[in-house]
Amino acid sequence: MEWQTEGKARFQIGNSFYRSSGQVARDLGLLAAAIYKQETGSLRVLDAMAGSGVRSLRYWLESQADWIWTNDGNPEISAVLRQNLEPILATNQVQITCLDAKRIFFNCYDRQDFYDLIDVDGFGSPASYLSACLDATKIGGLLYITSTDGRTVTGHEPESCLALYGSYPRSHPAIHEQGLRILLGSLQQSAATKGFGIEPIFSLFVGETYRLMVRLISQPLLNSQNYGFLGYCHHCGDYQTVFWHNLGRVNCPYDRHSLTLTGPMWLGALHHSQKLQQLAELAISWNWMERLHLLKLMADEAELPPYFYTLGEIGRRGKLDIPKRSYLIQALQNAGYQASPTHIHAQAIKTNADLQTCILTARHPG
Numbered sequence: 001m002e003w004q005t006e007g008k009a010r011f012q013i014g015n016s017f018y019r020s021s022g023q024v025a026r027d028l029g030l031l032a033a034a035i036y037k038q039e040t041g042s043l044r045v046l047d048a049m050a051g052s053g054v055r056s057l058r059y060w061l062e063s064q065a066d067w068i069w070t071n072d073g074n075p076e077i078s079a080v081l082r083q084n085l086e087p088i089l090a091t092n093q094v095q096i097t098c099l100d101a102k103r104i105f106f107n108c109y110d111r112q113d114f115y116d117l118i119d120v121d122g123f124g125s126p127a128s129y130l131s132a133c134l135d136a137t138k139i140g141g142l143l144y145i146t147s148t149d150g151r152t153v154t155g156h157e158p159e160s161c162l163a164l165y166g167s168y169p170r171s172h173p174a175i176h177e178q179g180l181r182i183l184l185g186s187l188q189q190s191a192a193t194k195g196f197g198i199e200p201i202f203s204l205f206v207g208e209t210y211r212l213m214v215r216l217i218s219q220p221l222l223n224s225q226n227y228g229f230l231g232y233c234h235h236c237g238d239y240q241t242v243f244w245h246n247l248g249r250v251n252c253p254y255d256r257h258s259l260t261l262t263g264p265m266w267l268g269a270l271h272h273s274q275k276l277q278q279l280a281e282l283a284i285s286w287n288w289m290e291r292l293h294l295l296k297l298m299a300d301e302a303e304l305p306p307y308f309y310t311l312g313e314i315g316r317r318g319k320l321d322i323p324k325r326s327y328l329i330q331a332l333q334n335a336g337y338q339a340s341p342t343h344i345h346a347q348a349i350k351t352n353a354d355l356q357t358c359i360l361t362a363r364h365p366g
Contacts, residue, residue, distance in 0.1 A: 006020075007023075007058050007061070009061060012084060021206075022121075022207070024204070024294070025146070028204060028211075028213065029213065031279045031288075032144075033063035033117050034062065035275070035282060036116060036142055042116060043063060045063075045115065045118075047068060048119060048133070051072060052077075052080065053072075055119060070094055070096050071096070071104055075098035078098050101129060105129070105135055109135035115141060117141060117142045117143075118137050119144045120133050120143070120145050121144070121146040122146060124148055124149045125152060126146060130145070130190045134194060139196070143198070143214050143216060144211065145183065145214070147179070148209050150176070152164060152165075154179055155169045155171035155175060166264070167264055170261070172262075173310045177270075178265065179210050180270060181270075181306060184266035185263075185265040188221060188222045189222060192222045196218060197216075197217045197220045200213075200214050200271060201215055201272050201275045202271045202298055203271060227265070228244055228263060229241070229244075229263030229264060230306060231259030235255055237355050238354055238355040239307040239355075240259060241267055242259070244264075265306075266306075267306050272302075273299055276302065277299065280292055280295040297340075301340050301342045301350045308348040308349060308350045310347055311348060320362060322347075325347065325348075329351075331361045332349075332351055332361055338351060
């Protein structure tokens with residue numbers, strides 16, 4: 001078999017799963033894990049769906065994990081896992097199993113064996129694991145969740161989303177941010193039922209994959225201001241956040257048409273600005289300049305409204321050529337608005353200006 005490299009890890013794929021496009025998410029996870037280790041002095045990792053084991057190997061090599069439980073539900077790849085993790089096996093700092101992930105989470109809870117970082121990187125929807133993985137996470141610890149089930153959270157299969165996440169999604173231009181927020185809202189609600197909360201560290205959408213890095217906290221964070229609905233006006237193209245007490249009187253504030261509502265979902269910040277700064281400083285010290293650019297983009301968008309406008313939509317509704325993103329952002333900022341690119345969509349902007357203002361600014365950027 002041919003040897004592969006990623007970061008400091010050297011491994012073989014064999015009959016296991018490995019997707020090179022997932023390195024962006026793995027790199028950000030490593031940065032967050034390393035910061036956690038620096039702050040707490042300890043890093044015990046549960047890699048619940050390990051695939052080739054490259055994540056486990058890199059958490060040990062690059063984030064300096066003290067102990068790793070590497071698990072994958074497919075027993076046929078155990079030989080590959082053991083081969084790839086031989087450097088850790090030699091130090092007795094790893095345990096390798098081929099069990100159902102939920103069984104492991106329940107076992108950890110039963111034994112009060114809580115982990116500093118749990119990485120749940122599976123296929124499709126993570127809904128069946130959300131509650132169980134919280135039970136195995138240490139208070140103050142990190143939880144890294146993956147979803148590749150984009151159709152469910154983007155309005156293509158709304159009934160499935162309602163069943164899985166308790167949220168009814170609708171289609172509009174900012175659907176992939178909506179996907180991140182539905183997942184965050186569902187995880188928040190699951191934590192709240194246990195008397196806990198989750199604090200987003202970062203929320204990543206890349207390569208049709210949703211990735212959430214959150215910190216488990218001892219008090220519920222959910223309230224009627226950060227967990228609500230997103231309204232979209234198909235007539236004018238603008239958005240409005242809708243809180244529970246306003247559900248009976250929801251109309252577009254610009255043209256009085258009825259809004260199409262998605263929710264409930266997380267309406268708070270997608271990222272933790274201070275933590276992103278720490279990740280960026282570590283990325284510089286590791287010479288990960290490509291990741292630094294992404295982290296800067298995420299920091300810029302962190303506190304902006306829970307939606308974005310695509311440049312194509314601005315051009316179509318304004319009956320003008322698609323504006324250049326950098327010029328439009330600068331013009332909005334010059335006019336006193338907040339505006340930035342978004343990592344979620346390369347041809348979109350996040351801003352606290354309404355759509356009509358964006359159109360007028362694009363038409364007369366001076």
